[in-house]
Amino acid sequence: MESIELFAGAGGLGMGVSRAGFTPRAVIEWDRWCAAVVDHFSDAIVKNPIVGQTSENPRLREWHTKNLDRLPGLKFMRTLWVCDVSGGPFKFTATKPGTTPLGLEQAHRDLRISPAEFDEVAAELGRTLAFLKVPKPETDEVLAAFAAHKGEVTAGYVAKGG
Template identity: 80%
Template structure:
């Protein structure tokens, strides 16, 4: 019995010291900035969204000359809504990157983001989604977003591919 107790006490001391060292080490490490902060906040995000949104209108695959009649119509007949869409996109990016703003879907769907309902009528194909992602990448490059943050933004965007392409008719 004495042998078991004599082992428990040193083990408890080692565990307590380990916990203390972990706590001290984590306090010394600077807190990791959110992607929102690393992107430069809402003004930098809005600049990327502005460039991206304008580029989509001109993009031959998904813009005003798209073979997809729904996308073509949106990019020719609904451009008066583009400033509001830029605002909504800025809120969306700000939220998904850990910023202080909250996006509210105009057409609630299965998730609070409602992306499947907002895009259903546009009948976006997986290939068209990929072109939009490529355009986003070009806009991030235009804004000189560092590679790590660019990859994180594109991964966050790609995570919603199934929602955005839910209305596509094969």
């Protein structure tokens, strides 16, 4: 069995449920930097002139103005992912391309994200990691894991004139 602690100060509870046989998958006090990265990064993306609310891509512009009510759930999923790719303890199981309507390629297809826009999001993630002084090994892990999904995220892109 697994447990998730969402409230600060619950460390005693975490130790107790661990002794009772639960495996902690998320303990907010252990994963504070993951949440800080995702919070800063997500907010920066919304404000980013290339991929956010003033993007030339009308689909990205619309998402970042009309769908902000979905941002908390997206931040939660991003937190799981960042913590998983940087060594845990969160565990995020990614989908395989083309196997589910919840996969990255399907989730991003209608946004028609260009390779250059993907690169800007990656750069924003790099700026966030630097701003929060995340150590180089974790920064490299996160950026490499992010870059590995470029093909999926940009699968819906149609080049102008094509």
